[in-house]
Amino acid sequence: MVVWNSSDTGEPTFILRGFPGLEYIHTWLSIPFCLAYLVAFVGNIIILSVIWIESSLHQPMYYFLSILALTDLGMCLSTLPTMVSVLWLDAREIQASACFAQLFFIHTFTFLESSVLLAMAFDRFVAICCPLHYSTILTNSVIGKIGLTCLLRSMGLVLPTPLLLRRYHYCHVNNLSHAFCLHQDVLKLSCSDARINSIYGLCVIATIGVDSLFILLSYVLILNAVLGIASREEQLKALNTCVSHICVVLIFFVPVIGVSMIHRFGKHLSLTIHILMADIYLLLSPVLNPVVYSVRTRQIRLGILHNFGLARRL
Template identity: 45%
Template sequence: MSLLNHTYSHPTTFILLGIPGLEAAHVWISIPFCAIYIITLLGNCTILFIVKTEPRLHQPMYYLLCVLSAVDLGLSTATVPRMLGIFWFNLREIRLEGCLTQMFFIHTFTGMESAILLAMAFDRYVAICNPLRYTVILAQKRITLIGLGIVLRPGVLVLPMVFLVGRLPFCSIRVLAHSYCEHMGLAKLACADIRANGEYDLFLVSLLVLDVILIFLSYVRILQAVFLLPSKDARLKALSTCSSHVGVMFVFYSPVLFSYLTHRFGQQIPRSAHILVASFHILLPPMLNPIIYGVRAKEIRERVLRIVPRERATCPCFC
């Protein structure tokens, strides 16, 4: 009976602590977080603008890059403003509906990013292993279907997670030791059996692992095809076209894997380290993706250099 007196099915608000243990440094932590968010907005909006205005970039790979930039903007906007509100104005309260909405978008955008990376690996596989049929295999209709799959698959898979959390009765302790609403962190506040939530969370993680395996197999075939090319220059050119994609994959999957492993097995790691790793898993890929593609993709780099005004060669003279 005492337990029932401290439970209720639909609490009005939860409390987000930000980064527990580092509350005194929240203002300082907010500086790099804000800078990363501004760079993310500028970088991804630049990618979208360049691809839209440059006709020669209207190709499947750059369409996928546009989708990646849009997802990065969504993922950052779903999390960073709330974090900055906690750090700057101590806006810790969030309603259950808002928490579930944020959780849905964070997990959905993360799933979309993984699906985009898988689609990009398929694009590179076709471009290198079957270049003569590239435009046939990746025709406009098929690219549209791939785009729909990227959007629909994560949304459909994450939606049951929202219902799994929404059905739970929550205890009187409604404090989330995090800077944003995360599935298992929210589920652990419930006064009920959450094994279904844990199993479904593991199922979604296994899908990310499946994406990684498929990407790895694609690159095994790509490398096999590259090393069969007759000239060294051809091999280097083929590898160069894949380098940016490999860099983006490393930036995305490494923090995800590290965050998951530390959450499951790193009980000795301080909670603040867990939260920082999870936060940077959200923050860094959206910022670094346009930088990586801007540096590695020649067409984008040249277009950016044409946009950025050149400094005048002459400088003022002083007598």
């Protein structure tokens, strides 16, 4: 047990549990996780490289995809060090300051991904509903400002949480539930009045819900515009440009909302379910996003094949 109060000269140490009850096979469990990280890193780096190299992909849609790939890489880098330490080295202790820093980056990249997906929905809305003004509305300057706004918004939303956590007293058993630090997981160890963090956390989570509603609204408007197109072939062509984005939206929002609800209202559920949902929430998007865009987006697929000298086989 570790206590953190005003008389303490040092900061507490938390214990990352990884997979409780399965410690004896942590090394084996590390194999699928390392493969997932490898796929995420390789996939997102390939997406970034192809967009960088292929001048035909220097368009707003692919610039936003680049930001999404960078966000996924950031998410992986936020969790990889402690995941490897726990599963490979059985080094499960983490200082409070490192834990707070990790949860800051994890949640910042989560909200950044939500913001980027909203920006990509706006991109699809402009491309389909205002095609003649697409290039004048989404200039490089505007895209840069949107990207910076997404980043500052995400950091601003998350920054108060680690600052508040530092002020709390921790006098419960210091075992965390995962192989990484999450805000809700650390908060439950506090013996201080943490209502501010709890209420603020709910408000912050609500912003993801607002993002999802705006994305839904954008697709209602897109669908309305598409139905106004006379040719069925043109309708399908317009909708096809949205399929990849719809897939990554579902891949992101379903696990995020699921893990938030489980943390808030599923305390009676098995710890295994909590751990599994958190791992899915952190790894599913970085792993599947580049796969979706590589398979569903012809320009990305052609760029990958061209840069690997396989274009003739397409």
